[in-house]
Amino acid sequence: xxxxxxxxxxxxxxxxxxxxxxxxxxxxxxxxxxxxxxxxxxxxxxxxxxxxxxxxxxxxxxxxxxxxxxxxxxxxxxxxxxxxxxxxxxxxxxxxxxxxxxxxxxxxxxxxxxxxxxxxxxxxxxxxxxxxxxxxxxxxxxxxxxxxxxxxxxxxxxxxxxxxxxxxxxxxxxxxxxxxxxxxxxxxxxxxxxxxxxxxxxxxxxxxxxxxxxxxxxxxxxxxxxxxxxxxxxxxxxxxxxxxxxxxxxxxxxxxxxxxxxxxxxxxxxxxxxxxxxxxxxxxxxxxxxxxxxxxxxxxxxxxxxxxxxxxxxxxxxxxxxxxxxxxxxxxxxxxxxxxxxxxxxxxxxxxxxxxxxxxxxxxxxxxxxxxxxxxxxxxxxxxxxxxxxxxxxxxxxxxxxxxxxxxxxxxxxxxxxxxxxxxxxxxxxxxxxxxxxxxxxxxxxxxxxxxxxxxxxxxxxxxxxxxxxxxxxxxxxxxxxxxxxxxxxxxxxxxxxxxxxxxxxxxxxxxxxxxxxxxxxxxxxxxxxxxxxxxxxxxxxxxxxxxxxxxxxxxxxxxxxxxxxxxxxxxxxxxxxxxxxxxxxxxxxxxxxxxxxxx
Amino acid sequence: xxxxxxxxxxxxxxxxxxxxxxxxxxxxxxxxxxxxxxxxxxxxxxxxxxxxxxxxxxxxxxxxxxxxxxxxxxxxxxxxxxxxxxxxxxxxxxxxxxxxxxxxxxxxxxxxxxxxxxxxxxxxxxxxxxxxxxxxxxxxxxxxxxxxxxxxxxxxxxxxxxxxxxxxxxxxxxxxxxxxxxxxxxxxxxxxxxxxxxxxxxxxxxxxxxxxxxxxxxxxxxxxxxxxxxxxxxxxxxxxxxxxxxxxxxxxxxxxxxxxxxxxxxxxxxxxxxxxxxxxxxxxxxxxx
Numbered sequence: 001x002x003x004x005x006x007x008x009x010x011x012x013x014x015x016x017x018x019x020x021x022x023x024x025x026x027x028x029x030x031x032x033x034x035x036x037x038x039x040x041x042x043x044x045x046x047x048x049x050x051x052x053x054x055x056x057x058x059x060x061x062x063x064x065x066x067x068x069x070x071x072x073x074x075x076x077x078x079x080x081x082x083x084x085x086x087x088x089x090x091x092x093x094x095x096x097x098x099x100x101x102x103x104x105x106x107x108x109x110x111x112x113x114x115x116x117x118x119x120x121x122x123x124x125x126x127x128x129x130x131x132x133x134x135x136x137x138x139x140x141x142x143x144x145x146x147x148x149x150x151x152x153x154x155x156x157x158x159x160x161x162x163x164x165x166x167x168x169x170x171x172x173x174x175x176x177x178x179x180x181x182x183x184x185x186x187x188x189x190x191x192x193x194x195x196x197x198x199x200x201x202x203x204x205x206x207x208x209x210x211x212x213x214x215x216x217x218x219x220x221x222x223x224x225x226x227x228x229x230x231x232x233x234x235x236x237x238x239x240x241x242x243x244x245x246x247x248x249x250x251x252x253x254x255x256x257x258x259x260x261x262x263x264x265x266x267x268x269x270x271x272x273x274x275x276x277x278x279x280x281x282x283x284x285x286x287x288x289x290x291x292x293x294x295x296x297x298x299x300x301x302x303x304x305x306x307x308x309x310x311x312x313x314x315x316x317x318x319x320x321x322x323x324x325x326x327x328x329x330x331x332x333x334x335x336x337x338x339x340x341x342x343x344x345x346x347x348x349x350x351x352x353x354x355x356x357x358x359x360x361x362x363x364x365x366x367x368x369x370x371x372x373x374x375x376x377x378x379x380x381x382x383x384x385x386x387x388x389x390x391x392x393x394x395x396x397x398x399x400x401x402x403x404x405x406x407x408x409x410x411x412x413x414x415x416x417x418x419x420x421x422x423x424x425x426x427x428x429x430x431x432x433x434x435x436x437x438x439x440x441x442x443x444x445x446x447x448x449x450x451x452x453x454x455x456x457x458x459x460x461x462x463x464x465x466x467x468x469x470x471x472x473x474x475x476x477x478x479x480x481x482x483x484x485x486x487x488x489x490x491x492x493x494x495x496x497x498x499x500x501x502x503x504x505x506x507x508x509x510x511x512x513x514x515x516x517x518x519x520x521x522x523x524x525x526x527x528x529x530x531x532x533x534x535x536x537x538x539x540x541x542x543x544x545x546x547x548x549x550x551x552x553x554x555x556x557x558x559x560x561x562x563x564x565x566x567x568x569x570x571x572x573x574x575x576x577x578x579x580x581x582x583x584x585x586x587x588x589x590x591x592x593x594x595x596x597x598x599x600x
Numbered sequence: 601x602x603x604x605x606x607x608x609x610x611x612x613x614x615x616x617x618x619x620x621x622x623x624x625x626x627x628x629x630x631x632x633x634x635x636x637x638x639x640x641x642x643x644x645x646x647x648x649x650x651x652x653x654x655x656x657x658x659x660x661x662x663x664x665x666x667x668x669x670x671x672x673x674x675x676x677x678x679x680x681x682x683x684x685x686x687x688x689x690x691x692x693x694x695x696x697x698x699x700x701x702x703x704x705x706x707x708x709x710x711x712x713x714x715x716x717x718x719x720x721x722x723x724x725x726x727x728x729x730x731x732x733x734x735x736x737x738x739x740x741x742x743x744x745x746x747x748x749x750x751x752x753x754x755x756x757x758x759x760x761x762x763x764x765x766x767x768x769x770x771x772x773x774x775x776x777x778x779x780x781x782x783x784x785x786x787x788x789x790x791x792x793x794x795x796x797x798x799x800x801x802x803x804x805x806x807x808x809x810x811x812x813x814x815x816x817x818x819x820x821x822x823x824x825x826x827x828x829x830x831x832x833x834x835x836x837x838x839x840x841x842x843x844x845x846x847x848x849x850x851x852x853x854x855x856x857x858x859x860x861x862x863x864x865x866x867x868x869x870x871x872x873x874x875x876x877x878x879x880x881x882x883x884x885x886x887x888x889x
Binding site: 122133138141149255302308 | 633680681684685691692693695696697699700701703704707708711817818820821824825828857858859862863865866869870873874877
């Protein structure tokens, strides 16, 4: 235990020069191989390499949609089709005058971006199958339209693809064009992946509710990603049209989508390098095993099924040796409350959240039935009551997940809107969950950094281009997260995958994540559940210390000892109504509470 | 023209409705949307043409054999692609596993049978002067199949014990298991049933849609649209939505051309999903936190 605490902060704080190189070495090798490929002087290999690069331009964007955001876009080939026909039709002068091929290619990208967003719209409200089906339906329809719209697409006969003039003329010039675009796409998506936007995407995928509570607005973020992925798909389509030199609707089979998809899944979700390798291998493999060509889609499908059933994490998971190293046994969580002063702003003056006459029904069940509640800064307010008395529901009303039927909710006297859970972070209201909502595949540090998403300044574009503001954001978030982890006593585990931790540690990680908001109010939903007596004691001290820094704490708990130890005021709920309210001493003496709930 | 819009539209709509019901039967049993629905529809046509036209099997026997193949494929779907991923259903891996399986079957069909659209044999020899010949059998066969399926399912669900057990699983599989219902076996039965309904749709519609491998993605999508619009799990919604979709598509085809029809259906699909994610007739979803 002791030696890990001593060494890890240094490791996580400043990565050594050698370590950085180690992480980049595969990229450097890949880049050199790509640059040196023309030396082989084999035009057949050149064509395969062009195809791999083009496919990767599309897959790079798709990787953000599928691998990071977890949206199952199975028909993304439609973006390739759109881009190809747009570029080809404009360059060939089928719509108005003949366009310059480079301009036509850009138009293909714009077209892809527009339709990427349109196809993505259902994903903003619905997940999974509906979105998968929309992309599939769109792919079907685009092909139908391509067949029927003869003036522009040439129908079944097809249309010639564009030929790019100097400097990227057909041959190795065109190869370099594809290679450069693939490299740029990789660079941009890798930047997104490692920025707070990438972490937010993964959070939406694995812990959507927690992402919202951290202030991540899913629709806004997904639209940006669909825009980018659509644009990259469109550009890839334009290049594809040029590579094919003549395109017909048959060239864009749904099976191509499967190739893109499997490349990403084989590589592993939430990785950039893995899907690159996956794309290269899958593109090249059938070329070198000619008898396989006919069966290639079948084999891809078998591969897809095998991955899903056997290694859902992909190759990246299999190769993740770092996280196979055993963790120290018998770890102890020792919060360092003295660090709180730096983690929280000492709130000046008094703030309050006031609930008045809140009522909420689920069908015929009255979950909350006319509740008044006031949470003040600097105090720990306990909320207790038997199961089903409306404690968690109250918390969910405050954090915007439920809209009550009647009642008002005011923050410092001003109305606070119901709904909009993602807007709570901007009021600096943070929360934890009854069952910890953690991104298991991300490291502990990344999980905590998610909590500070709203403090980032850089826009999506700045993050994509890794501009200074984004790098500053990253540095600040990393520092703040290390500090929050140190405060709850888990800094030694910063680099560990979160799903390897034990339950009690997850509870403290949630608190660290909540602290990232520098919350004015902190709502804890049964934070002591599943903790040992010793851990509960430390948790109590931590909560008390947080409130003494000026944060208002709402504590939903079943452990009566913890409640009476640290609360300044207690409200007892029963059947959605207030049964009693007052200081712990008053509650302990309250006859009804004792008989109904506390017993003894 | 009006008559052909109606007859063609209702017939195609009935096929869509049956594929929608196929989705529903699998969904009710497992909360899984399976991409195998369109595959079953496609196979109904291809296998029917293969058995009856190419191998010269008697039409009735061929029909039974096609449905039996559907049932077997339904069972394989359940065992191979659904059961292993049910434990973590919130990860929605079934989307990929069922898609992979459907693609495997599609590819085998493409290689072994061919990618062209082949004609489907006339099933029932009807005298040109008979009353039945007023409307071509390729139009009334799918409608008849749709009616038989609905009546049959209604009878199964309302009047038989096993049907009630299906409903119990659909309502709350956890509670149903606690009551001692054999959930796994009922789920397998549901998938076999879905296999039968899916191939029935393809078989009866094949004189119109042909024995064509390209029907798979088309049926997958257009069979899903009525389910999405009518609310998942609702067979009534699937039938009404399916017939409406078929009529709308054919009317648009005849009046303004195919591009518009395809684009309009897609636009309606997206708009409804955005405005009413639970479908026009569905109930809203449960709590998240």
